[in-house]
Amino acid sequence: MPQYRPPLRDMQFVLHELIRVTDAFKEMPAHAETDVETVNAVLEEAGKFAAEVVFPLNQAGDRAGCTLDPVTHEVRTPPGYREAYRQYVDGGWASLSCDTAHGGQGLPQTVNQCLYEMLNSASQAWTMYPGLSHGAYECLHAHGTPEQKATYLPRLTSGEWTGTMCLTESHCGTDLGLLRTKAEPLPDGSWRLTGNKIFISAGEHDMAANIVHLVLARLPDAPAGSRGISLFVVPKFRVRADGSLGERNAIHCGGLEHKMGIHGNATAQMVLDGAVGTLVGEPHKGLQAMFVMMNAARLGVGMQSLGLTEVAYQNAVAYARERQQMRSLTGPKAPELPADPILVHPDVRKMLLTARAYAEGGRALCVHTALLLDQELHHPDEDVRRAAADEVALLTPIVKAFLTDNGWIATSHCMQVFGGHGYIAEWGMEQYVRDARINMIYEGTNTIQSLDLLGRKVLGDNGRKLKAFGRRITEFAEDAGVREDMQEFINPLADLGDKVSKLTLELGMKGMGSADEVGAAAVDYLRVVGHLVFAYLWARMAMVALDRQAEGDAFYTAKLHTARFYFAKLLPETAGLIRSARAGASPLMAMDATLF
Template sequence: MANYSAPLRDMQFVLHELLGVEEILKSMPPHADMDGDTINAILEEGGKFCTDVLLPLNQVGDQEGCTYEGDGVVKTPTGFKEAYAQYVEAGWPALACDPEYGGQGLPIVVNNAIYEMLNSSNQAWTMYPGLSHGAYECLHEHGTPEQKKTYLAKLVSGEWTGTMCLTESHCGTDLGMLRSKAEPNGDGSYAISGTKIFISSGEHDMAENIVHLVLARLPDAPGGTKGISLFIVPKFLPTEAGEPGERNTVKCGSLEHKMGIHGNATCVINLDGARGWLVGQENRGLQAMFVMMNAARLGVGMQSLGLAEIACQNSISYAKDRLQMRALSGPKAPDKAADPIIVHPDVRRMLLTQKAYTEGARAFSYWIALEIDKALSHPDEAVRKDAADMVALLTPIIKAFITDNTFESTNLGMQVFGGHGFIAEWGMEQFVRDARINMIYEGTNTIQSLDLLGRKVLTDMGAKLMSFGQLIQAFAAGNQDKPEMAEFLAPLADIGDKVNKLTGEIGQKAMKNPEEVGAAAVPYLRVVGHMVYSYFWARMARIALDHQDGADAGFYKAKLATARFYFAKLLPETAYQIRAARAGADSLMALDAELF
């Protein structure tokens, strides 16, 4: 079984030294009393729960999977239900929820840090409360007062869980093709009929009720995405007292047999005239559901960060212990039969790639979470808008860049183990399998790339992107008189300039041929992702330079060495990606479909 220790030192580095969360949170009335000691104490307790309770269940969940018992009943793996009861009893579901509904009202940035650890310990289990939090956010923003009264407190407490039911067998990302129907019952409710597939956490035995958020069409609704509405469809119809009552006609028809995340119930959900209630406005369900979808995309980024961390920890530990051959420059452990494999340059390349991508993802994703806190709670409207714009711009990168990098990282982690990495008992091959889904669901990474380039960059002529560029410029201006920063500032300025030029070139081509956007989108996201990581690695290098000779010098020297590796070995990927993006659509679209 893989081992895991919550990376508290690096989490605290990002939160307090890089981001200065305590000072920023003081500017937001709901979080003005939040201090660093409290944040650290919460993270420490979260780390204990993850290591002691969830980690031992990760391989159990992978090996057992969920079991379909018939008649819509699903049993989760051994220990999952009991772990969830402990999670609820400790109050973890309520961490970042509205106090009006029983929440603790803590910042999103703290909640995200907890979710990193949850995902490191057990991604499949964490999906159950993770999706519930997304359902909470959707209803908190778009639910009626009556719906909020009925459902929010139960979701906040964790007594009830939530799902989002979008996908149908004939349509995945193209939700405009969905066929599920909603017929008015005449009493304010609707009869929902249809079949949804790939519904994560769609049925289980961990909570007393499940709140499905379902997309369906009303009679005579417009075609395409403009005719989609959103409905609450509970597993058990709430009584007037707010408790689970009559069984609704929404059931799991079967479980999907998957490559990974076996401990999560991925269900076919059948709705046979199930009673549901409209959320938000008719035919505007996709806009309401996007609250949950965007939360899920950020959550998928945190899933991959969690997997990257645990894979990195285990491959580093193994590389220090595993003896194999001698170093090319001569024995490093002459008292042993061979040297530990960490002495070999290519093993170090694999380990440092994992380390650089993991720590870069942590800095980036925690910063985005803090921007969400600003967008929700800052008293200055201009600050709220700027933060919301930044989150909108960078959400596709959180989802796609982090998940792509983590799949590479978990593969490298398995490679470090050699043949043992292929064996289930070590746990590394599970991380690879679990990581692979993160590149697909909540919109494939191609969809994220199209969203970034087509919707987030080109539609506003790069205005949001230029706002991020201003952060880079401000950081460079503030450090240009420090010669020791030149090795980081020069490549940072270079990639920023190249992104600007590439964006302009693609925009010009797209005006003549829209296919150019599709041809360039994936490499373009890789380039922008590296620009973002370069900014955070340069900032982290600045801090490390200032502290490498003081207390905890080893930590800062490692941070500085990883920054140098990132700029020397990983950022150069952008040369290839820029060239690929510039190559355009011609070579992709020239071959007739029937000739493939």
């Protein structure tokens, strides 16, 4: 049976020793009182909830899945899901980082992200229900009318209601400019929506009293393409003036998708048959409003894969300590046993260390990005807010794509550690692999994230955001580079930073001749920049560990070993990626389409 232990020690290391989040909180009036003790106490309780309440549902929920009543269109979630969600709401977890003006606790996003890492380790499928609600909350908080905020935000904050985002249609996924759902005006200023949406996570369920759907649709006079999209809030049950629930709205689940993974989450086909909704933001500018939720979702998907990487690693290590197979190549390491534990074998260690390095590097990146979000929202200095927003924009596609690619690699490696048992459902590893695979696809495929990074976030502003991040790396390298014990980390970091600058300039020049050159290089480029970000964070983690290794704490010894592994065995991947990116579009585009 799988096991899970919340990684509180490493979270505390990242929060308090690496990034020193509470020092940053002191500069933000909204979070100035959030101290180390508060953060640790919240995360300790969050870890207990994740491990003791949610984690036991993961395998059973995967086996049971969701069921749809074709007559009532109601969906039943797996046994225990509703009860766990009620405990989640009663415990105040839904309101953790929400605005106090709407009943929230007002804690930093940074703390909330750590909660979500643990929940995703416990059960990604279950966590998607409250996770999507938080995105809906953020969207309405930023763009809702005063009436919409008063109606929906207190109940999304408390968790009494949940939320979704309804974007995709059967003929269009990422290309939302093709969507056909229509919105027609009603005399009272509301709108009547007609259309069909697919792949709507948590689109219908029995866990909350109401579901708040955020729906993209077209007005009658909408221009073609993405510039003609508007956003609407469409509740499952219409809401009366006094806030009570009224009649069932004309939106229902027409079917559930049969999927490779995340079986416990209802991936619904939603039918809008004259459903009544209200406009969010300005007409024809729905994508701008929805991007608040989409970007939150992209960061959340990265967190999903981080959670899966961590729990898969924990179980693979536990198995490798116990499973006996052959003798070490350098002689018996456990002569009292009939064979050595497989942890002695070099390639088993390589797979385990890959997962560990990606988990710990991903945790550092997610906390770093979450703190930037807090600064963007709450720092009193406008320049700091602007710089934080720029860096969040740069890092969002990396968090989504790099962490989910790494999660797929790591969960596959961890399943491999189990050998044949990894392929058997009772051990739980094959579920982590299945669940991890969707994360590379939804909320904008990783190719879309790569095009966003290279085409919009880097070349789109002549490298301004990337250069700003590069200056951060340069300053760190200059400060730490005088230390002899840091050379093994600083030298490859500085070298990769120089190579990224040259590659970016080269791709920018090629892209002026043909946009296909950008498309051909984008996926390789994102992975290279992802490694640059990881290398920077791992070098910083190594420096903290070096400074504290004399204390004799094995934690810092392990952190240094993992850092050295990352630089020696994972970072060199960038050499092949850079060569591939430079190969250009010709090897991809030269062959005539009829030859495929």
